[in-house]
Amino acid sequence: MGLLSRKDSKLILDPLADDNPITIQVLGICSALAITAQLKASIVMAVSVLFVLGAGNVVISLIRNIIPSKIRIIVQLTVVAALVIIVDQVLKAFSYQLSKELGAFIGLIITNCIIMGRFEAFALGNGPWRSFLDGIGNALGYGVILIIVGFFRELLGSGTLLGFKVLGDPIAKTGLYSIGYENNGFMLLAPMALIVVGVIIWVQRTRNKALIED
């Protein structure tokens, strides 16, 4: 990280692992679970949150000195809602099918607690550049989990990644299917998202004992 000072690069790197918004801070879980049956949807969601959180953090940081503290929640919600409307309209314009599949979950970025959490905890007390880095870092930490969950669910559930056949052809029995693997349709159902995230948390805490809760 030659471009950034050590303190600044910490803002980006910390949320990727030891201060991950999903597995450690327990924020923004809803959307992380609901749209991960497909890798493509997970990536789109991660990019949307990256945009909203990065831009939102900068905006809030710029106006932090003129927001009356009593109405700051409403101001924050308005900023997020405006940014999410942009994302929603862009998605509708360029990838209508995908925006249909994500459905209400794009709108739910507004109430994604990572965003409110970062506004409250960071952007209200720091300058725009550092807020931007913090937003990007946390959105990346969120995106990483989303992509891991999406990867395993799509791979094991339908044998594809981003819609391409990876495990071979299930009907002609090539690739992994020739040695008897069957697509596990259960991975595509809602409960498995929770269990996959649970396993990710398990792995993470086994590797880093300091994170274990009592």
Added chain:
Amino acid sequence: MEHIELFFKSIFIDNMVFATFLGMCSYLAVSKKVSTAVGLGAAVIFVLAITVPLNWLLDQYILQEGALSWLGEEYASYDLSFLSFIMFIATIATMVQLVEIVVEKFSPSLYNSLGIFLPLIAVNCAILGGSLFMQSREIPTLGLATTYGIGSGIGWFLAILAIAAIREKIRYSNVPPALRGLGITFIITGLMAIGFMSFGGMLTGGDEASKEEKTVAVEKHEGSKENENITLSAVETSEDKVIANNIKSK
């Protein structure tokens, strides 16, 4: 009959927590004790029961395409639906604030016991999700919207009550250290979600006719997406099931 069906459907089949993962953050954060879980659950039922019908009215008379025609002929072509996020969240924030003021005035003890959780409801995705699903599922009447709001609230209440009770008991069991706390809560929720999936056949009773209808809908959906072999709507778990069945049959 319609009301009863929608009511049970929104409690069990489309349960906010187990089928669509809404309000997970507060579900995980507030479920350590049964007493706080009950308080938050009750507040969620209350706020959902108010905001869903209110937002239904907003959607019907202001936001939908052509909804402004009651103002006059020249407004009939307006489509303000892109504003729905901002309008919904404004309604919700206002209602939460109003509820807070009313509770503080009439029942200070309840107000103190709920504490920080009341304002937190404004950013609980279950609340906004209720309104957005109400919009995307095109619920036809105000009465049904109210039923839907109350039903989803009760479903959420049920989920947080159940997990809080389990978490109170699980403290005495020997969970692997790395799974303690958050990890095991996720896995229990997953298992509970598997259990709740079995409610899926509750209203159809395994009736083939209604299943047929769903499959057709999915096929249409797939057809529009050219040749991609699997399409998934993350929102409609019932579609998920049909697709999973298709995969198995392949």
